[in-house]
Amino acid sequence: MDFRIFTEPQNGATYSDQLRLATAAEQLGFDGFFRSDHYMTMNPRNGGLPGPTDSWTTLGALARETSTIRLGTLVSSATHRVPAILAIQVAQVDEMSNGRIELGLGTGWFEAEHRAYGIPFPAKRFGMLEEQLEVITGLWATPVGETYSFSGDHYELVNAPALPKPVQSPVPIIVGGSGPSRTPALVARFAHEYNSWVASPETVSERAGRIANACEAIGRDASEVVLSIAGATAVGATDADVARRADAANSTPEALRENGFAGSAAEVIDKVSALAELGISRIYFQVLDFHDVDQLEFLAGEVVPQIG
Numbered sequence: 001m002d003f004r005i006f007t008e009p010q011n012g013a014t015y016s017d018q019l020r021l022a023t024a025a026e027q028l029g030f031d032g033f034f035r036s037d038h039y040m041t042m043n044p045r046n047g048g049l050p051g052p053t054d055s056w057t058t059l060g061a062l063a064r065e066t067s068t069i070r071l072g073t074l075v076s077s078a079t080h081r082v083p084a085i086l087a088i089q090v091a092q093v094d095e096m097s098n099g100r101i102e103l104g105l106g107t108g109w110f111e112a113e114h115r116a117y118g119i120p121f122p123a124k125r126f127g128m129l130e131e132q133l134e135v136i137t138g139l140w141a142t143p144v145g146e147t148y149s150f151s152g153d154h155y156e157l158v159n160a161p162a163l164p165k166p167v168q169s170p171v172p173i174i175v176g177g178s179g180p181s182r183t184p185a186l187v188a189r190f191a192h193e194y195n196s197w198v199a200s201p202e203t204v205s206e207r208a209g210r211i212a213n214a215c216e217a218i219g220r221d222a223s224e225v226v227l228s229i230a231g232a233t234a235v236g237a238t239d240a241d242v243a244r245r246a247d248a249a250n251s252t253p254e255a256l257r258e259n260g261f262a263g264s265a266a267e268v269i270d271k272v273s274a275l276a277e278l279g280i281s282r283i284y285f286q287v288l289d290f291h292d293v294d295q296l297e298f299l300a301g302e303v304v305p306q307i308g
Helices: 015-027 055-065 083-096 111-117 126-141 182-190 201-217 239-248 253-259 265-277 293-306
Strands: 002-007 032-035 070-073 101-106 148-151 156-160 173-176 193-197 226-235 261-263 282-286
Touching (some): 002 293, 015 032, 015 055, 055 070, 055 083, 083 101, 126 173, 126 182, 173 182, 182 201, 193 201, 201 226, 226 265, 253 261, 261 265
Parallel strands (some): 002 032, 002 282, 032 070, 173 193
Antiparallel strands (some): 148 156
């Protein structure tokens, strides 16, 4: 089991805030520091002040300020970037990090954000996501000196140089979602990791089964796919700590005990251990208060060491 920190900077965080939390996560031994890819807050409390930061610009800077922790998006939106340009961005940041980047990619869902920034938001986006995955992986897999061409319903590339190449070969790709058939099929074809949110044991088991079935259908070993879970996190030594952190997540301790990670160290240890029995091997603790390094210290000291 490994443990990562997941953040939502669009709700109100400067680059300096993100750097502080990322370096703390690295020093405390977390495996990864991941961020969302949004340009507008979903939390009305402060209106998203001081404003959004771009995910790949931020990750490029964090790549130069850290040395061991893995970095990435959970997840980038297929609507935000042309796939060939995204392939270049990710490859460049992978080189800047000496091979520590992972690309989470999804369809995009926040329509108000698209309207606010003039980003096209087609009603049907799954086909875009599928083609983006095909283009990005195709560009990276093209041998140096050869070109890559692609013709689809959404994108067309003609004799692309397919450069630069990332340091990693391949860069790990994360695909998430809860769709019953199309998402598992994409995971089986393209992904190194399948990510979903905290749910009941029955739902988690059902999702894992769909991934296994999709892999079997194309002759892929399902054990190659990492199964991960993300959840808003509010843990602490006292009820007051838990309540304060749940409030920072715009939720309550009761709600997060059900659909996130909340409560005492023992409660979270029990929940993560139960997920491990279902095949989950990676946890993303979603931390929404960028100034609450104490919560990372609590997780690193009281929770993580107790889980094998």
